Amino acid sequence: MLIDCDVHVGYDDLLDLAPYLDGPTAELVRHSGSNGLAMPSYPWYHPTGWVRKDTYDADSLSMGRQIPGQSLVTVQRLLLDPYEVTFGVLTPDEAAAFSVIPNAQLGARLAEGYNEWLLDNWLTQDPRLRGLIVVAAHHPEAAAAEIRRRAGDDRFVGVFLPGGARIPYGNVVYDPIWQAAAETGLPVVVHTHFDGVGISPPVTSAGHPDTYAEYHVLCGSGMYGHFTSVLLSGVFERFPGARMVMVEGGLLPFLAYLWRMDADWRACRSEVPHCRRLPSEYVWENVRFTTQPFESPPEGEELWPLIRHLRPEQTMLFASDYPHWDFDEPTHVLRLLPEDVRDAVAYGNAADIFRLTAPVGA
Amino acid sequence: MRASDIPDRGVAMVSIGHHRIGIMRVGGQLHALADRCPHRGAPLCSFGEIVTDIERLPDGTLALGEPGSLIRCPWHKWDFDIATGTSPADPAMRVRRYAVQEDGEEVVVCLDRPDR
Numbered sequence: 001m002l003i004d005c006d007v008h009v010g011y012d013d014l015l016d017l018a019p020y021l022d023g024p025t026a027e028l029v030r031h032s033g034s035n036g037l038a039m040p041s042y043p044w045y046h047p048t049g050w051v052r053k054d055t056y057d058a059d060s061l062s063m064g065r066q067i068p069g070q071s072l073v074t075v076q077r078l079l080l081d082p083y084e085v086t087f088g089v090l091t092p093d094e095a096a097a098f099s100v101i102p103n104a105q106l107g108a109r110l111a112e113g114y115n116e117w118l119l120d121n122w123l124t125q126d127p128r129l130r131g132l133i134v135v136a137a138h139h140p141e142a143a144a145a146e147i148r149r150r151a152g153d154d155r156f157v158g159v160f161l162p163g164g165a166r167i168p169y170g171n172v173v174y175d176p177i178w179q180a181a182a183e184t185g186l187p188v189v190v191h192t193h194f195d196g197v198g199i200s201p202p203v204t205s206a207g208h209p210d211t212y213a214e215y216h217v218l219c220g221s222g223m224y225g226h227f228t229s230v231l232l233s234g235v236f237e238r239f240p241g242a243r244m245v246m247v248e249g250g251l252l253p254f255l256a257y258l259w260r261m262d263a264d265w266r267a268c269r270s271e272v273p274h275c276r277r278l279p280s281e282y283v284w285e286n287v288r289f290t291t292q293p294f295e296s297p298p299e300g301e302e303l304w305p306l307i308r309h310l311r312p313e314q315t316m317l318f319a320s321d322y323p324h325w326d327f328d329e330p331t332h333v334l335r336l337l338p339e340d341v342r343d344a345v346a347y348g349n350a351a352d353i354f355r356l357t358a359p360v361g362a
Numbered sequence: 363m364r365a366s367d368i369p370d371r372g373v374a375m376v377s378i379g380h381h382r383i384g385i386m387r388v389g390g391q392l393h394a395l396a397d398r399c400p401h402r403g404a405p406l407c408s409f410g411e412i413v414t415d416i417e418r419l420p421d422g423t424l425a426l427g428e429p430g431s432l433i434r435c436p437w438h439k440w441d442f443d444i445a446t447g448t449s450p451a452d453p454a455m456r457v458r459r460y461a462v463q464e465d466g467e468e469v470v471v472c473l474d475r476p477d478r
Contacts (some may be wrong), residue, residue: 053436054409299454325439329402 001086001217002330003350005290006191006247006319007079009122010067010093011114014039020120021113025106039097040198041224044212046325051105054078054257055323066093067323072125074116080128083330086347087356089157090122090131091191091247095163099137100198107136115156121329130354131158132189136318138199140173144180151184157354158186158245163222164200175238182241187288187353191247204359216326223249224257227287231261234274236282239281243353247290248321251307284311288353290319291345293329294336304338310343318351363469368392371412371430376471383460383471384408386444388431393444394471395433396458404437406457415442415450 011017015036018026029037055078056069080088095114098107110136118131133150135143143159150156159181161169169177181188196203198216203209223246233285236242246254261279265272275282275344297303310316318341320328334342350356363385368374373384375397381396384407397407403433411434415427432441434452442449447457 052404053411053434054405157397198416323438327435327437332402 001347002083002318003087003089003354004079004085004320004322004330005089005245005317005348005350005354006321007075008067008093008322008324009070009075009089009090009118010095011117011121013040014094014110014217017110017113017117020079020116021032022109023212025109025113029110039094040101040194041094041097042194042197042212042215043208044215046212048325050325052323052325052327058143059200070323072122075322076126079320080126083320085128086358087350087354088129089116089350089354090129091189092118092132092134092160092193095134096160096164096191096193097160100164100194100200102199104136104139104255105142108142108146109137110258111135111143115146115150119153119155125332127359130155130356132156132158133186134160135177137161137169137174137177138166140176144176147177147180147184147186151180151186154355156186157356158189160224161188161190162195163190163219163226163249164194164197165226166201168198168229169226170233170235172233176318178235178239178242181243182239185241185355187243187245189221189245189247190226190249192219192223192249195219220249220253227254228257228261231279231282232265232272232273232275233289234276236286237274237276237322243286243288245288245290245317245353247319248292249289250293250295251289251291251310251316252295255306255310257284284314288315288317288349290317291333293321293326294322294328294333303336312337313344314349316341316345317353363471364467365392365464365469366467368469373407373410373412373433375408378471379471381473384410384433385462385469385471386430386433387411388444389428391445392462392464394460394462395442395444395447396460398458399435399440399442400457401426401435401438401440401453404435406433406435406442409436410434410442411436415426415441426454456461 098111101107112259114134133156135146203221209215258280373386376383383394385394399406412430413432413434414429417425419428434441442457447459449455461476462471
């Protein structure tokens, strides 16, 4: 059995959300600018294409679509069916930008509409699909209300926050989100996205990188900022039921930061009293990591002696990142892991944190 | 297959048994490659894109390579030289090549590897 924890879906155009928005927000979406409301996007453009070219028909491609040619049929044909995916957890594409537009109130209203769109267009269309509740991170009260509103629907299995943010997610301003997530048992899923876009600062303190190639190497940097912040600010002490999934930040950088955190905590404990234990202890209990992008050491080098320190049997969840260009093919990734951890990574750990139960006969 | 079936800057696909093969023309010469990227098995020829390399010359200026001499993998965007099957980014990565030639108006592909 296989759970794919990162399958991207998106609307063709923000106007697609209009039927799912309140009247004033729909009006704003339709009549902003000279062609409707636009979301901020990356200053870099992928030189060879964001998306797998076999997932769309180039002849019918319309300019500017984030995930061209996407449909339920293509997701079923290219991912769910051939890889026998038991559950696919859907992550947003452009909708992740609702947390990085300056207007937090608008972002919150757009997020509510997106979640309704997701239900109507995807989650009700294939029993294998599950969704994440998109919220505007910079409007924590509205985000908490949306989490509680959707929590009773088990088609939503977590809360989505992008890597791009105004300040790191361990800051107390986000307490309403952690409170709601802990109460409802929904993990907060932080996914590298729109780092360096909109209200989000540059991906490094060296400033914006010049090229997409540089950016992609660095784009997990928001994730590491949130990872460190959440652990050292004591989120898991202040909200004991909270859990977090780090998506598309890689694996080895988290290990390096975790070792450094454990070392630094010993000297800095007085500054971070809410982090009462070694940060790594909170990770084993409360944090999970998706596999994509799976590290690519030079041929012949072995990855396992390093990533075993992240306790994959406990913490690792398979993700493909379909349909993006850095898609990880499931059989390749799982083959690189020792046999005794494959089931946990392919299915067990995700089933635990997202509270998924395979249908009978799966 | 007729030579005229091979589109300009495009790929004509054929199957021989379980071999899926893409036939392309570069600089007037035919080449045949397996429809399988050696990296992760993507459908290299059937969904790949014919592109031209961008090269840095010794004087620091940029120039285009031979037009349409590369095929770009649809998944992870690695480029492969159509004539040699090798990747400019990783010479160890090589696409399976097949012997192909024109016989009058017809194109003949066989499962042998090309002599060169």
